[in-house]
Amino acid sequence: xxxxxxxxxxxxxxxxxxxxxxxxxxxxxxxxxxxxxxxxxxxxxxxxxxxxxxxxxxxxxxxxxxxxxxxxxxxxxxxxxxxxxxxxxxxxxxxxxxxxxxxxxxxxxxxxxxxxxxxxxxxxxxxxxxxxxxxxxxxxxxxxxxxxxxxxxxxxxxxxxxxxxxxxxxxxxxxxxxxxxxxxxxxxxxxxxxxxxxxxxxxxxxxxxxxxxxxxxxxxxxxxxxxxxxxxxxxxxxxxxxxxxxxxxxxxxxxxxxxxxxxxxxxxxxxxxxxxxxxxxxxxxxxxxxxxxxxxxxxxxxxxxxxxxxxxxxxxxxxxxxxxxxxxxxxxxxxxxxxxxxxxxxxxxxxxxxxxxxxxxxxxxxxxxxxxxxxxxxxxxxxxxxxxxxxxxxxxxxxxxxxxxxxxxxxxxxxxxxxxxxxxxxxxxxxxxxxxxxxxxxxxxxxxxxxxxxxxxxxxxxxxxxxxxxxxxxxxxxxxxxxxxxxxxxxxxxxxxxxxxxxxxxxxxxxxx
Numbered sequence: 001x002x003x004x005x006x007x008x009x010x011x012x013x014x015x016x017x018x019x020x021x022x023x024x025x026x027x028x029x030x031x032x033x034x035x036x037x038x039x040x041x042x043x044x045x046x047x048x049x050x051x052x053x054x055x056x057x058x059x060x061x062x063x064x065x066x067x068x069x070x071x072x073x074x075x076x077x078x079x080x081x082x083x084x085x086x087x088x089x090x091x092x093x094x095x096x097x098x099x100x101x102x103x104x105x106x107x108x109x110x111x112x113x114x115x116x117x118x119x120x121x122x123x124x125x126x127x128x129x130x131x132x133x134x135x136x137x138x139x140x141x142x143x144x145x146x147x148x149x150x151x152x153x154x155x156x157x158x159x160x161x162x163x164x165x166x167x168x169x170x171x172x173x174x175x176x177x178x179x180x181x182x183x184x185x186x187x188x189x190x191x192x193x194x195x196x197x198x199x200x201x202x203x204x205x206x207x208x209x210x211x212x213x214x215x216x217x218x219x220x221x222x223x224x225x226x227x228x229x230x231x232x233x234x235x236x237x238x239x240x241x242x243x244x245x246x247x248x249x250x251x252x253x254x255x256x257x258x259x260x261x262x263x264x265x266x267x268x269x270x271x272x273x274x275x276x277x278x279x280x281x282x283x284x285x286x287x288x289x290x291x292x293x294x295x296x297x298x299x300x301x302x303x304x305x306x307x308x309x310x311x312x313x314x315x316x317x318x319x320x321x322x323x324x325x326x327x328x329x330x331x332x333x334x335x336x337x338x339x340x341x342x343x344x345x346x347x348x349x350x351x352x353x354x355x356x357x358x359x360x361x362x363x364x365x366x367x368x369x370x371x372x373x374x375x376x377x378x379x380x381x382x383x384x385x386x387x388x389x390x391x392x393x394x395x396x397x398x399x400x401x402x403x404x405x406x407x408x409x410x411x412x413x414x415x416x417x418x419x420x421x422x423x424x425x426x427x428x429x430x431x432x433x434x435x436x437x438x439x440x441x442x443x444x445x446x447x448x449x450x451x452x453x454x455x456x457x458x459x460x461x462x463x464x465x466x467x468x469x470x471x472x473x474x475x476x477x478x479x480x481x482x483x484x485x486x487x488x489x490x491x492x493x494x495x496x497x498x499x500x501x502x503x504x505x506x507x508x509x510x511x512x513x
């Protein structure tokens with residue numbers, strides 16, 4: 001059983017409660033330094049490897065902190081991918097790549113996991129300079145399908161021996177507009193690639209923050225894929241094989257084409273992904289190696305150049321009860337007690353965080369001014385919009401991982417007389433730069449942009465440092481930039497932003513206190 005946990009020695013037998021602990025020894029994992037070492041394992045050994053790998057991730061992250069539950073959710077998928085495909089000749093792109101801890105352990109970096117997200121250590125994301133097994137770096141989201149398409153075209157034009165490019169897109173990354181631009185292009189150009197949609201119900205951090213959309217995930221696509229899961233049973237390999245003829249040459253397909261399409265239409269009503277030109281497979285249980293592996297092998301060996309979308313349903317934090325039961329699924333954690341899941345956080349600072357000061361100052365302003373609204377791009381917890389949302393849910397708008405849309409939606413609100421506060425990390429605002437210039441500044445619209453995490457951010461590294469906003473914002477006309485030196489100035493600047501209606505403003509402040 002790949003999701004078992006073991007009671008610590010000395011406790012009263014088995015059971016599902018704490019203290020939790022993993023296997024005392026990991027003989028299969030000890031024999032695997034690189035993916036090539038997995039190729040001769042049988043199914044029983046692969047399942048044991050998955051269990052040992054899960055506990056290796058847990059033990060490592062409990063000592064360093066980091067992104068925990070995303071990696072636990074793709075544990076079996078990682079084992080299946082590395083068993084079926086041949087990295088580094090084949091390419092696997094993790095999006096967002098904080099899902100990559102099991103991948104790092106299986107690709108020669110197990111002995112360096114104690115240095116995770118530390119100075120001189122290994123990155124918390126995929127990083128090309130770190131390993132030939134990291135096909136592409138992805139600290140920001142929604143890039144993998146574009147990358148996989150480009151790699152597929154490159155392999156084809158250069159006549160490389162095999163062309164397997166796999167984009168694993170999850171944790172809300174599918175909500176980013178770039179993912180749809182890439183799917184539209186891949187379906188049109190018919191590039192050979194496999195997109196694995198890791199559907200774990202995660203969109204925003206945390207998912208479930210009160211907002212104008214309710215407390216459901218901030219994405220209509222999440223609702224759509226959930227409906228697919230409800231309307232269609234999990235596909236096993238036998239069910240998959242019945243529809244596999246669609247990937248075969250057209251002459252072979254013709255016999256069953258009409259009957260097959262009619263039947264699939266009745267069962268699922270068609271899918272968005274098929275309309276975009278993908279062969280849709282799923283949903284598939286992402287923790288079931290018995291079905292995952294033969295399905296991936298069949299897709300690998302297909303001569304078809306049609307892009308495939310494999311819809312995989314996973315549970316974030318799978319196999320570790322404290323993560324499965326936590327409201328945030330233990331997405332990002334400090335060091336924690338492995339036996340209980342309780343995080344070992346440093347003593348609370350005397351001063352509140354700048355994020356909470358901003359959020360409470362905005363609540364004070366919004367209490368007096370009903371035209372004030374808040375917008376976030378899937379980061380309510382990191383920007384203070386979760387605090388604002390609890391007080392003003394109908395005036396809080398979480399748009400998912402869609403910074404471009406967030407900025408331009410704010411511009412539209414400003415046109416109608418609202419006072420939008422667009423709250424986005426400094427590093428993520430880079431993704432909405434053209435909208436800041438074209439949709440906001442040129443038209444001198446009073447959009448209030450709030451950049452949390454300005455400056456260096458520590459463990460998340462270069463993909464998340466907010467080093468560039470003064471440069472990229474400072475050259476834009478009609479823009480007022482404010483940077484507080486202390487908490488009092490921050491509160492005053494929020495009040496200034498709320499009162500100033502003659503053009504766009506930017507408020508930037510660092511992480512922490």
